[in-house]
Amino acid sequence: MNILVTGSTGQVGFELQRQLSLLGRVLAPSRHSLDLLDARAVDAWLAQHRPDLIVNAAAYTAVDRAEREPALARRLNAELPAQLARHAKRHDLCLVHYSSDYVYSGRGDTPWREDATPAPLNVYGQTKLEGDLAIQQSGCQHLIFRTSWVYSAYGRNFMKTLLRLALEREQLAVVADQVGVPTPARLIARVTAQALSLRLASGLYHLAPRGETSWHGVAQAILRFADSQGVAMTLAPDAVMPVPTTGYPTPASRPLNSRLCLDKLEAALRTPLPDWEAQLALTLGEYLSHPTGARLREPMEHS
Numbered sequence: 600m601n602i603l604v605t606g607s608t609g610q611v612g613f614e615l616q617r618q619l620s621l622l623g624r625v626l627a628p629s630r631h632s633l634d635l636l637d638a639r640a641v642d643a644w645l646a647q648h649r650p651d652l653i654v655n656a657a658a659y660t661a662v663d664r665a666e667r668e669p670a671l672a673r674r675l676n677a678e679l680p681a682q683l684a685r686h687a688k689r690h691d692l693c694l695v696h697y698s699s700d701y702v703y704s705g706r707g708d709t710p711w712r713e714d715a716t717p718a719p720l721n722v723y724g725q726t727k728l729e730g731d732l733a734i735q736q737s738g739c740q741h742l743i744f745r746t747s748w749v750y751s752a753y754g755r756n757f758m759k760t761l762l763r764l765a766l767e768r769e770q771l772a773v774v775a776d777q778v779g780v781p782t783p784a785r786l787i788a789r790v791t792a793q794a795l796s797l798r799l800a801s802g803l804y805h806l807a808p809r810g811e812t813s814w815h816g817v818a819q820a821i822l823r824f825a826d827s828q829g830v831a832m833t834l835a836p837d838a839v840m841p842v843p844t845t846g847y848p849t850p851a852s853r854p855l856n857s858r859l860c861l862d863k864l865e866a867a868l869r870t871p872l873p874d875w876e877a878q879l880a881l882t883l884g885e886y887l888s889h890p891t892g893a894r895l896r897e898p899m900e901h902s
């Protein structure tokens with residue numbers, strides 16, 4: 600089986616290559632060899648390589664920048680999935696796609712179920728929602744996984760930015776009223792492989808670890824774990840100050856409630872999803888043992 604993985608240099612795409620290679624031959628064209636902004640090139644690539652399964656991990660993920668580049672965000676987040684879905688429908692293939700907690704309004708404090716009405720607050724969320732709807736309306740076989748706050752030992756994310764700041768700062772303010780859960784890219788890739796092996800019913804599923812926290816809670820958990828691993832930081836976990844979203848204005852509004860109800864996916868997989876803190880420790884442990892992360896554990900030089 601030939602599996603097309605788009606966005607293979609991204610956080611999720613990178614992990615997918617490893618996990619899906621157990622299921623088939625992974626075709627992961629680089630951005631250089633296939634520019635996904637170019638719809639004709641995408642069609643030509645599909646016609647030439649004829650994948651048996653399409654896993655779309657490519658996206659426009661710069662949430663604030665999307666406010667000033669809506670056309671680019673829409674091409675990647677809405678038109679590309681629509682195009683892949685048309686191809687999947689025509690050739691009777693399954694399309695796996697990833698979506699975001701940012702499709703929801705963030706109102707209230709109960710976890711969103713898959714049948715909740717989306718109401719995105721920003722361009723990124725709006726374009727992700729358009730992509731989901733296009734796939735659903737295409738009638739192709741699909742798995743859409745809506746996830747939240749993705750991080751990984753590879754790529755750019757909050758975990759790695761925070762670790763860098765922890766070596767430079769003595770104080771830091773982090774938003775404490777956006778509630779959700781951080782999701783490691785590796786978990787997303789592992790569950791994707793599992794879902795494909797189990798032939799999960801076509802549809803939309805929320806995918807995240809169990810539990811809930813705020814960005815402030817994530818920051819403290821990262822610093823505590825790094826501290827326990829001997830990372831010499833200038834920023835103590837308790838020196839991270841909680842601030843409200845209103846105290847940290849950004850071009851794109853963000854939802855306060857990003858809790859995702861996981862019941863549907865857990866029932867389909869017949870197993871509970873793991874706890875977010877254990878997942879964070881695993882990913883941080885992996886990062887700190889990688890040569891880049893390991894440097895954080897070397898003693899700091901004093902002149």
Ligand SMILES: NC(=O)C1=CN([C@@H]2O[C@H](COP(=O)(O)OP(=O)(O)OC[C@H]3O[C@@H](n4cnc5c(N)ncnc54)[C@H](O)[C@@H]3O)[C@@H](O)[C@H]2O)C=CC1
Nearest residue numbers: 606608609610611630635636657658660697699746748749
């Ligand atoms: N990062 C996050 O916090 C969240 C991500 N998601 C969703 O999860 C999925 C995966 O996200 P990440 O792995 O974090 O994204 P990422 O930003 O790490 O990777 C995106 C990938 O898309 C590729 N790409 C972008 N423009 C391209 C172009 N013109 N041609 C070819 N490739 C192009 C990039 O090269 C990269 O490989 C996306 O659908 C995203 O919307 C959902 C919730 C939160």
